[in-house]
Amino acid sequence: MNWLAKFARRLRMLIHRQQFDADLEEEMRLHLELRQEEQLQSGMTADEARAAARRGFGNTMYLKEESHIAWGWEWFENLGHSELFEQVSAIWPVSTALTGGERVERIEMLGTSPSYFELLGANASLGTVYKQADWVPGFLDGVVISDGLWKRSFGADPRVIGRRVRVDEDGYTIIGVMPADFRHPGKTLNGDVEMYPSIIR
């Protein structure tokens, strides 16, 4: 997978955000309507069918929110807030679901370029961080986690290095844990960043 093509695609979608919103809304509306019709045909009343179709969808607003996150709008909206990083290191914060720890939980994740930790002069307190030299076209499997997540979700287990975790549909291997006092110096979504994958993958 050519990362540049991927980046261009993402950027194009960001620029056409309004169109994208309208498309997604229309797509979801069609889905609801088709489901409703199918259920009407199976003998439900109109009200029952409407309720059942919506149940399948969960919260429509929430769903749209998730789709934005998939495209990385936040990263785009944050441009300009922490200029140093945008100039030298692509960053992309998302809120996402982590599985592989003690429980499934919602965490804040920051997609970075492979040079992120070197630019900050930061190193892991356990394991290691990825470096620009690790860059390979396509995929960077290693992910760095925060001290907070390590304690909360992995019981501060030193054997966490090498462990596989899953974030939404993507799998990663934990390669490092940051020191307790390490914070992402730029803007975040809700709180502290707990996972640092490289977005060029």
Place this chain on the structure above:
Amino acid sequence: MHRDEIPPGTLYLLILRTLARSGEMHGYEIANSIQRISHDVLQVEEGSLYPALQRMLIKGWVTAKWGTTAGNRRARYYQLTAAGRKQLDVEMSQFERVIGAIARVIEAV
């Protein structure tokens, strides 16, 4: 009828395989096809389907374009790219490896 949710990690595989078989499909057709072929055992939550399709667009595994359904409604049709076909092979061999391993574990005496 009880329907199981899609096991984590297999949604990409199911979508890729469905599109490889059928050429072009909109989201609802993808969900229905998976449900039908699995004899109603696998249910794709719409809340997972559309975010997954977004991620697949980003990854370049699918392209999407607007078209018209048989019922004359506008729908967004997804299609596999060459990268998507390649990914299908990757996901298939991963799946077979994992399923084979699980089978060996549960069948071991």
